[in-house]
Amino acid sequence: MHRRIMAPGALAAASLMLAIPASAASHSPGAPGIGDPYYPAYGNGGYDVSHYDLRLRYQPATDELAGTATVLAKTTQDLSRFNLDFLLDVQEVRVNGAKASFATSGEHELEITPKKPLAKGTAITVVVRYRGVPSSKEAYGFTAWLRTPDGGVAAGEPEAAWWWFPSNDHPLDKATYDVSVQVPDGTQFVSNGTLQSTSSRAGWTRYSWRSNKPQATYLATFAAGRFDVTTGTSESGIPIINAYSKDLGDRAGAARASIERTGEIADWMSEYFGPYPYDALGGYVPNTTTGYALETQTRPYYSPRNFANGSNTAVVVHELAHQWWGDSVSVKDWKDIWINEGFARYAQWLWSEHEGEGTAQEIADYVYASRSADDAFWTVRPGDPGPENQFHIAVYDRGALALQALRNEIGDEAFFAILKGWPQKFAHGNASVADFERYAxxxxxxxxxxxFDTWLFQPSKPAAGTARAASIAKGSVAPARPKSWQKIAATNGVHEHEH
Structure with missing residues (x-):
């Protein structure tokens, strides 16, 4: 306890302070960021969320979203105030049943002051009533909300939640979800997990979805529109729901020819990565104009542009690999993005091998040989690329190249034991590049x-002798372009955002 000398004029104030319990005086605001070095303002400190219950109503004609979010959490410090990441207009906030005061700050902060300070370890129920037009909101000069001719979509990385629900928006704070959205009859609503129920009344239909395994906020998805929906079951018994916009035009066939193989691809992947980590599968293709795809948990988002040149299972492989690498095992910090992208890319190389269109070794040789030493590609460090290069092609291709070098160094038995063991060891949690190095x-x-230093952290092309020692591009003849390369390269922009 600190001592200080008070002037006589402060005695009245001091007497008021003495009336405040010592426990309340020790409470402090939660941090406005979770501590990520790439995105200091993302996420929040002072609490841990266990569950989001979202009960909303969406009108596609006006893009208006309204409803209530109930957030279940536990405090991790003595809290006087805490933040949620959110952009829409808030009408009321309650904490443990009592009205709380609230204000906005920064680009995307909702500051909540409960009626009474909260002690560390307190279970809290936060109810936020809100409404707004997501497409009208921007932060940092961009919007992550995707407006479509028949509705709206939230699918973005590293941020998308702010535009449709208040959250602790960082992969370190995973939670389970119940998402229930009412839309006009004739419009469907698609989200993550399993469809629990649908009900219609007075011209509106409510769709209720549940994700019962921990899920990062950026992996929660919102998709309202007019969809053709297909259902099925994988050979391993996982239920599949796919949804395709009715406005895909001549890309509809290619999209279906790719995504309808989801069950087959997931079952094949489980041979490498272990059992599929969730109880739902699928994908959806709304009528968006973006070029990227995203591994929204259990039900990846795909852009129609992913199928502009015909069917492409490579993009499906990439997003399904993320269900293990990125979704079940998520990054500790966004600088650990190689854990997501390098492995999802390597899964595409393994699929190429499976399809007889080029082995992983042949693709690795081609990647190494096709880029000269002065190519800026080699200056990006996949193990810590920086926020400006988080989704640079080097994180994907050089990241997968590092895995082939590892495979050649330790042999197939140990390598594939790592690929299967890692998703089990860190299932539904978080891990870093350093964690992977130790595990390997x-x-x-x-x-x-x-x-790892050579292939992930040095800002230069590994020397020819070093590459040969790792059994990369050993021959004297330039390697031929693998047959699968065009399809793999067509997915190079899967996570590139227009902003």
Missing amino acids: EEVSGKPLAAL
Whole structure:
């Protein structure tokens, strides 16, 4: 306890302070950011969310979204105030049943002051009533909300939640979800997980979805529009729901020819990565104009442009691989993005091998040989690329190249044991690049620091001798372009955002 000398004029104020319990005086605001070095203002401190219950109503004609979010959490410090990340207009906030005061600050902060300070370890129920037009809201000069001719879509990385529900928006704070949205009859609503119920009344239909495994906020998806919906079950018994906009035009066939293989691809993947981590599968293609796809948990989002040149299972492979690498095991910080993208890219190389269109080794040789030493590609460090290069092609291709170098160094038995063991060890949690390095050394029994430094962290092309030592591009003849390369390259922009 700190001591200080008070002037006589402060005695009245001091007497008021003495009336405040010592426990309340020790409470402080939660941090306005969770501490991510790439995005300091993303997420919040002071609490941990366990569940989001979203009960909303959406009008496609006006893009108006209204409803109530109920957030279940537990405080991780003595709190006087805490933040949620949110952009829409708030009418009322309650904390544990009592009205709370609230204000906005920064680009996307909703500051909530409960009626009484909250002690560390307190279970809290936060109810936020709100409404707004998501497409009218911007933060940092962009919008992550995707307006479509027949509705709206939220699917963005590293942020999308602010435009449709208040949250602790960082992968470190995963939660389960119930998402119930009412839309006009004739419009469908698609989200993550399993469809619990539908009900119609007075010209409106309510769709209720449940995600019962921990899910990062950016992986929660909102899709309202006019869809053709297909259902099925994978050979391993996982129910599948796919949805296709009725306005896909001549891309409809290619989209279906790709996404309807979701069950087959997920079952094939489980041979490499272990059991599929969720109880739902699928994908959806709304009538958006973006070029990217996203691994929204259990039900990836695909842009019609992903199928502009015909069917492409490579993009489906990429997003389904993320269900293990990125969704179940999520980054600790956004600088760990290689854990997501390098492995999803390598899954495409394994699929190429499976389809007889080029082995992973042949693709690795081609990637290494096709870029000269002065190509800026080599200056990006996949192990910590910086926020400006988070989705740079080097994180994907050089990231997968690092995995082939690792495979050649430790042998197939240890390598594939790592690919299967990692998603089990960190299931539904978070992990870093450093965690992976330690795990690879543990499983292989080999020191690997130099290998990872060379392929993930040095801002230069590994020397020819180093590459040959890792069995990369050993031959004297320039490697031929693998047959699968065009389809894989067509997914290069899967996570590139227009903003």
